[in-house]
Structures are given as structure tokens and as C-alpha cells.
Amino acid sequence: MAISAMRPSMGALGRISSAYNSSSSSLPTTTAILRPLTQTATLSTTASLLKRHKYPGARDNKDHSKHRGESAVRRTGTRWRLSMSDEPLPRPVPRDQLPAIETDPDHGLWDFFPNRTTVANTPEEDAKHGRSWSVEELRHKSWDDLHRLWWVCVKERNRIATANWERNKSKLGFGEAEALGRDREVRATMRAIKHTLTERFYTWEDAVKLAENDPEVDLTGNGPAFVPRDYLEEGETAAVEGEQQIAETAQNAEAAPAAALDPVTISSSKPQAEAPRL
Amino acid sequence: MLIVVSACRPNHVIAFIRPKPRQPPNLATFVVPLQFNKLDLRDYLFHAYNVEVTSVRSFINQPTPRRKYGNTGKWFRPRSQKMMIAELVKPFVWPEPPAEKDREPFDHATFTKMEKMREDQIKKETDPANIPLRTQIKIPPSRRTLKEQAEEFMESGEWSNGKIGDGKWTEVEKDVPV
Numbered sequence: 001m002a003i004s005a006m007r008p009s010m011g012a013l014g015r016i017s018s019a020y021n022s023s024s025s026s027l028p029t030t031t032a033i034l035r036p037l038t039q040t041a042t043l044s045t046t047a048s049l050l051k052r053h054k055y056p057g058a059r060d061n062k063d064h065s066k067h068r069g070e071s072a073v074r075r076t077g078t079r080w081r082l083s084m085s086d087e088p089l090p091r092p093v094p095r096d097q098l099p100a101i102e103t104d105p106d107h108g109l110w111d112f113f114p115n116r117t118t119v120a121n122t123p124e125e126d127a128k129h130g131r132s133w134s135v136e137e138l139r140h141k142s143w144d145d146l147h148r149l150w151w152v153c154v155k156e157r158n159r160i161a162t163a164n165w166e167r168n169k170s171k172l173g174f175g176e177a178e179a180l181g182r183d184r185e186v187r188a189t190m191r192a193i194k195h196t197l198t199e200r201f202y203t204w205e206d207a208v209k210l211a212e213n214d215p216e217v218d219l220t221g222n223g224p225a226f227v228p229r230d231y232l233e234e235g236e237t238a239a240v241e242g243e244q245q246i247a248e249t250a251q252n253a254e255a256a257p258a259a260a261l262d263p264v265t266i267s268s269s270k271p272q273a274e275a276p277r278l
Numbered sequence: 279m280l281i282v283v284s285a286c287r288p289n290h291v292i293a294f295i296r297p298k299p300r301q302p303p304n305l306a307t308f309v310v311p312l313q314f315n316k317l318d319l320r321d322y323l324f325h326a327y328n329v330e331v332t333s334v335r336s337f338i339n340q341p342t343p344r345r346k347y348g349n350t351g352k353w354f355r356p357r358s359q360k361m362m363i364a365e366l367v368k369p370f371v372w373p374e375p376p377a378e379k380d381r382e383p384f385d386h387a388t389f390t391k392m393e394k395m396r397e398d399q400i401k402k403e404t405d406p407a408n409i410p411l412r413t414q415i416k417i418p419p420s421r422r423t424l425k426e427q428a429e430e431f432m433e434s435g436e437w438s439n440g441k442i443g444d445g446k447w448t449e450v451e452k453d454v455p456v
Contacts, residue, residue, distance in 0.1 A: 101303050103371045108327035109306060112294040117373050119296070122383035150287050151326065161293035165309065169296065170375045171393075173384025190289070 111155055112162045120163035123175035132188035138196040146193050153190045157183060290314065292322065295361070296372055303369035312338070312360050319362050330367040337361055349404070 070076050105116070114121050138146060160183050167175055211217040218225055295307040310319055316334035323329040341356040378386070402408065431437040 095300075101369050101371055103303075104368050107368055107370055108323070108329040109294065109366075109370045111327055113373070118376070119373060123385075124383060147287070154288070154290075155326065157291050158293065161291050161309075162295075165293045165295060166375075167384070171386075171390070172376065172381055173386040173389040175384055 112159060114159060114163075119166045120172060120175070121179075123178040126163075126175060126178035126182050129182050129185055132185045133192050135192045135195045135199075138192050139199070141196075146196060150190065150193050153186045153193075156186050160186070288322075290322070292319075296375075303371045304366045306364045306366055306370060308362050308364065310336075310360050310362050312358060314360060314362070316362065319364060323364060329364075331364045332367060333365045335363045335365075 067079065070079055110116060113119050114125070133149070138149075141149070160179050164176065164179055166172070167179075208219075211219055216227055216229055218227065290311050292311075293309040295309060297303075297305065297307060301307075308319065316336055319334050319336075320331050323331055337360075339359045339361060341358065343353050343355045345351050345353055
């Protein structure tokens, strides 16, 4: 009772002396008192080590409330410096002193902007657009071309939507009407693509119906799909053969450069990233 | 329409949104269609834009109810708007917004002036505690000069609209007592 009422350092002194008394009772009491006070217990209870760490400006804790004033909400930290490590902890670097983050010049998200410096085109730039693709023009295009053009349109619409948002939120000024005009042309192109593909689908359906009744066409998938039959009689064949050969050579000579120089076909060897923007 | 509504040709519009001031550069915000889910955005960004994404967060902004025709019509709630925040593998820093002087092509001066006028007008109309008396309304100078000119003409009687009749039309019933 008396020990517990004392200061902690004094209480420890009492505990140490009692420990000596119980462990070495055979020794005379005088030697026990004269022996220096060194640590024997596993827990350090020496008076010098018992001294609490104090940070500068710490007040005396008279009321024995160890956690008074500590708050996780106010981020006060512990009142007493923890004695586990004296290593200095790393301090967070202020945001403005951090090195600038480099954006990859080939980052895919640049495609949401007209160029690398501006987010929204000026109304003058937005108004510089041509007409949409017509259905007649798209009928001559291949499936791949149409597919690629569709994705160009999708990206352009995303670009316009991004610019619209930026113009409204950052209060840049006018330009909504010009952006809408551009968007209208893009949507007309997309509608034309759908029109073309639908037409092509109906044509294919009709062709399948015809092919089912056509003896020259084999739809089973085994062997050649188209085997032309010779309708000419034996006598006529020999007479016509010479003419056919001449016609074929002429056709081949014409077809080769026409295929190479066909202006309406976009070369499909170009990768999608390099494809021209609308 | 079987072939045209296919998964390889989506018709969605996605807007890339400027990040908030302290948003880290590995987060990219998008406004997406309401039917979009996180996997849709991930695949869309990867296949259309070649952008890799580690995770996607999504939320929906529900607007407050509004009235049609400004202040008088039926109450309705505008359509909600879905936003998604993608965590990017490669960070992306937005270009700075244009400075005041660079907004000249957008006619920024007129735009702000018009916006201020509109706001003032709305404030004036909707504030019930601030209805000025007739005597408190300031008469614009143009109206005052117009009134002076009109009074001057009335006194002198010299005013005409500068048009001379061709004489074809004559008052027939001039002598008829009314």
C-alpha cells in the first residue's frame, strides 16, 4: 500500500530491494545493502532508465492521466515519445517540391484532345469541317474501311464531347454551335455507314437465296464454292476459244493498274494509330 | 438492322473530364453512358485508345428536381449522369487551361458580360424582397432623350415621316358627318 502510493521510481527501488532479500536470503543483510544497485530483473526498473522521455514543452503530468489530450482526430500523436526507435522518420515532401510528372507523348488519352496543348478547339477551328460521307460514296468501300471510319467517327464524337464539357466547366466562351455543327456531320456519316452495311446485308441475304437454287454454286463448304458450267456446244466452243483468249488478255492488262491506283480504297496496311483523323 | 447493331461498332459517347485540382495524375475521370459498367470502360479504353487501366471506380450523379420552362412548369428530375474514375498504368497530366488573354477566339469578354447580365436579371426577377418602386427605377438616358425629342416635335409640329403620298388615294367620305 505504501509502495503503490509512492512515485514510480521510488516504488521500483522498493521492489528491487525486496527481490534481493528473497533471492539471496543466506547472505548477510549488510552486504546486500552495500551492493550496487544494478539491473537483475528482465524489465529495466533502474531509476536512471525509468526517467520518462520528455519532448520540449511537455508539461508535468500531475494528474496521472497518461493519455490526456491525445486524439486521433486532431492527430496529436502520443504524449510521450516512444522509446522503440530513435531513427528519424521520413517526412512527407510538399506537393510543390515534388518532381514534375512527365506524360508519355504517345499516351492514348491524347486522342481525346485535338492536339497536345489545347483541350477545346476554337469556334473558328471547329467550323472548318467538310460535309459528311454520303451513302453512295461508302457503297464502294470495303468492310474494313467502313469499320475504321466508324471508329474515327466515334473518337471524333468523344473529342467533341470532351471539348464541350471543358468549355462549359472552364467558362472558355462561345463555340457550342460550331461544335454541334461538327457533331451533326459526324453523326450523318455514322448513319450512312449503318445504311450501307444494312444494304449490303440485305443483298447478301438475297444472294444466299439465289445460290440455294443455283446448280453452279455449292454452299456445303466442301470443295470449290463456284463451278461454272460450260453451256456452249462442242462445235461452237472451238470457234469462240480464240476470241475468249484475246478478251482475257486485254482484261488482265486493264485490271492490274486499276487495282493499284484505285483512289477510293484506303490501304489497309496502315496501322490504326496512324490512320488519319476525320 | 441485325448487322449494324453489333458489339464491334458501339455508339457511345465518352467525355474525358479535367481532374480536380489535387487529383493525382494516375486517375482519369470520364462521363460515360448510364448503361456502361466498369468492365465496359476498361475494355473501351484498352481497345479504342490503347490505355491500360488497373481499376475503375464508378458513381452516379443524380441531379436535383427542376421545373420546366424556367420557373413555372411541371416538376421533373433530369436524367442522371454516370461518371467513372479509371486508375491508369501510365499517368496523364492535363494541359493547363488557357489564360484569360488566350480566350479571345472564344469571345470570352462578350460571353462573361452576357452571363453576368443573365444572372443579374434572374436575381432581380426571383428575389421577392427586392421589387423596386416605379420611382426607384432608374430611367435610362436613351429613354430620356427620346422623350425630349418627342416633346420638341410636338411643340414645333414640324415632324413628318418623310414620305409623300402619290395622290391616288383620296378621302372619299370626307364630307360625311360622323
